[in-house]
Amino acid sequence: MTTVAEPRSFTFLGPEGTFTEAALLRVPEAAAGIRVPSSNAASALAKVRAGDAYAAMLPIENSVEGGVSATLDAIATGPELRILNEVVVPVSFVLVAPDGVALQDIRRVGTHPHAWAQTRNWFQAFLPAAVHVPTTSTAAAAYELRGSSPAFHAAVCAPSVAEQTGLRVLAAGIEDNVGAVTRFILVGRPGELPAPTGADKTTVAIPLPEDRPGALMAILEQFASRGVNLSRIESRPTGQFLGHYFFSVDADGHIADARVADALRGLHRVSPGLRFLGSYPRADRQPPAVAAHNSDGAFREAGDWVTALLEGRA
Template sequence: MKPKSKTLAYLGPEGTHTEQACIAYNSSAIRIPFPSIRDAVNSIVTGEAEECMAPIENSLAGSVNETLDVLIFHKNIKIKYELIIPINHYLITKAQVAFNDIKYIYSHPQAIAQCKTFISENLPNAKITATMSTALAVKQMLDTSKNESAAIGTKRSSILNNAVTIGENIQDNKSNSTRFAILSNKDSKSTGDDKTSICFELKSDRPGILYESLGEFASRDINLSKIESRPTGESLGRYMFLIDLLGHRDEPKVQLALSALKKSSSMFRLFGSYPRFKINEDKT
């Protein structure tokens, strides 16, 4: 049984998928909602919270850039655990209304992306308004004077706000899931079944340099479970790479591979080593 935090920051308000992940991870923790992922993570730095629950990757929409940005630029924030939960979206309104009467939709961009087929087939003419969270989308929808408005959110947010659910499980893929990172000031000790996340930018741009860098892992029989590139933001054509590898930073072969990679990198970040999530594992 892993240690439990007493205070857990998350993207609020109540009713978000992130809050659901908090409950699944540690139902007894004091949950502290924040208006943005960045603010939630900063609460660890200020000491307001011991840990932070942050979405890092969705099976449909891909990586959550705001969380990655925080990890890249906050050197002292580490991934301590990971958690994967199913994501089900609901179409929520003030009162019972037909789909073709809905003219406005409120939700978080990730939720919109995960329900784009449903929206295009059932609400093709609705105007979409992006919100900071799915729970906030429900509140904003209810605050409008328009009965032809709807929000995409969680079942919990509908219940909390005494709203009406007119569509259930409207996500494009019924196996939709999100991987969450539990962030803290330190990562976890080796368990023998771990994952390590890193980010790096190579010093030079020449043919074969990325192949050679990844070869540091292949030559040591280290499996990579995720490889992603994203712009550095400095100039067009410059990229950093994000990798998840199977193994712990304290393992000798992982240490050797990371040491070799650092030598060819102009920027290197170790996001942390943490136990691999198992679908059948009880995280509550």
């Protein structure tokens, strides 16, 4: 008798129709699984930590606005989690409103802060007096407009949400940067790591051990001396006291790569509070350029040479 596995539960930054759900639907297992919206990054990761969801899809970086602080902070604190995958989604926005609301009637606009930042030039040109009302997501703003007493006159959301809600599109393609994308990460509990593909990324959170001249350089040297390229580095406050930070870093490569593993060993000596957040396939599938002296083979040969010296064979 064949046993059919129960579909896994995945959570995402909701409600339905967000760019985050669009990213989740690009993961085949999630598209066939149970999808549960969460109101924010902290609640999504709480579901994962409690075992109520297998994994959570969250935005981590935007090509216009940079890192998403809520996600960066949520995965760097609390019980450890692992990034399993990443997805990059093109971002385009429309301005929607209920029937009867014209462009000249709009004074307050609801949307996520990142969406507002990516459309500010359009609003400066066409609705300079409009005030932004922050919402938890672009889709949440659109759904609120369908309520009896919304806090704003119009919303900025994805074209798909406009179709789902039946709201009237007053303007389309209002993003300031055509071709902008948002990077999302699928986060689960610690376990077996995704196998190296040759085109991978490793994410770590590195506390600054002490505030002194050269402290950041000591961290960066661990990567530079092994030929590990950094595709993203951001400082985030720990919240403990003023001037206390950790660095959120994306490095090219997998922990199974000798150069990356050696860099992490060095980092752990410099900053013992280092948090490994995962090694996973890059969304663009582009392998990094690795110099011959930083290849796995070069690390093996160097290790064999030292072993031979210790054993008196060289």
